[in-house]
Amino acid sequence: xxxxxxxxxxxxxxxxxxxxxxxxxxxxxxxxxxxxxxxxxxxxxxxxxxxxxxxxxxxxxxxxxxxxxxxxxxxxxxxxxxxxxxxxxxxxxxxxxxxxxxxxxxxx
Amino acid sequence: xxxxxxxxxxxxxxxxxxxxxxxxxxxxxxxxxxxxxxxxxxxxxxxxxxxxxxxxxxxxxxxxxxxxxxxxxxxxxxxxxxxxxxxxxxxxxxxxxxxxxxxxxxxx
DNA sequence: TTCTCATATTGACGATTCGCGATACGACGA
DNA sequence: TCGTCGTATCGCGAATCGTCAATATGAGAA
Numbered sequence: 001x002x003x004x005x006x007x008x009x010x011x012x013x014x015x016x017x018x019x020x021x022x023x024x025x026x027x028x029x030x031x032x033x034x035x036x037x038x039x040x041x042x043x044x045x046x047x048x049x050x051x052x053x054x055x056x057x058x059x060x061x062x063x064x065x066x067x068x069x070x071x072x073x074x075x076x077x078x079x080x081x082x083x084x085x086x087x088x089x090x091x092x093x094x095x096x097x098x099x100x101x102x103x104x105x106x107x108x
Numbered sequence: 109x110x111x112x113x114x115x116x117x118x119x120x121x122x123x124x125x126x127x128x129x130x131x132x133x134x135x136x137x138x139x140x141x142x143x144x145x146x147x148x149x150x151x152x153x154x155x156x157x158x159x160x161x162x163x164x165x166x167x168x169x170x171x172x173x174x175x176x177x178x179x180x181x182x183x184x185x186x187x188x189x190x191x192x193x194x195x196x197x198x199x200x201x202x203x204x205x206x207x208x209x210x211x212x213x214x215x216x
Numbered sequence: 217t218t219c220t221c222a223t224a225t226t227g228a229c230g231a232t233t234c235g236c237g238a239t240a241c242g243a244c245g246a
Numbered sequence: 247t248c249g250t251c252g253t254a255t256c257g258c259g260a261a262t263c264g265t266c267a268a269t270a271t272g273a274g275a276a
Contacts, residue, residue, distance in 0.1 A: 017129035021122065021126045022263085023122060052223060061266095063224095063266095064226090064266070064267080068264095086272075088224090101209075104209060160254095161253085169235075171236095171237095171252085172235080172238090172255075176254085193243065195253080
């Protein structure tokens, strides 16, 4: 069973486009396609994602900016956060991104 | 012959997402799907688009804001402008929008 | 408990955007 | 040539964004 005609609210779409209207955040999302490409990433964590510090180092942003950007991407439904111990791992929400692309085809 | 693997530059993508990260501009683009739904639209102009004044009235925006928003949508490649006499008609650039959706599928 | 580390939140400030009114431009009609 | 009308551009204040340093929170380690 799939999603029957993905529905995104106006506000959800707004948060998505706002999140993507920043090149740094778009690159974050791209790089998260390949978690192992982050220096420091351990093979056994690939499923759960990449931790904030590793993302920060690679993006060359401040720690707070990195955290904020990831929060925006999460609120837009583009990534998922998982807390494990003192680390928060972020990974792409592929299912929701696919749903979003379906919606965009209808909407535009 | 079609487009062989649509390519949008980073800057083009940026202008697209910025243009779409505003609900009013997104609604403009939606409403332009059906030019005849604009009060004042003449059947013989459907092909060329809708003039700024008609769009303005429907959106309830100021004239200058309407013009600016349409310029943004045009620079993003989402609409096409045609000047005829003292009017400027805007219509969706369906081919480019389709190309864009293809690109998004690859990019995200 | 207390210290440390990873992350989140807050506060600040320049840069950009939002939407407007005023004004300029360009194409008609008189 | 003068008005007039449709559109574009300029200049503005208010709001939001981009990014940071500082601080708060929360979970292990000692």
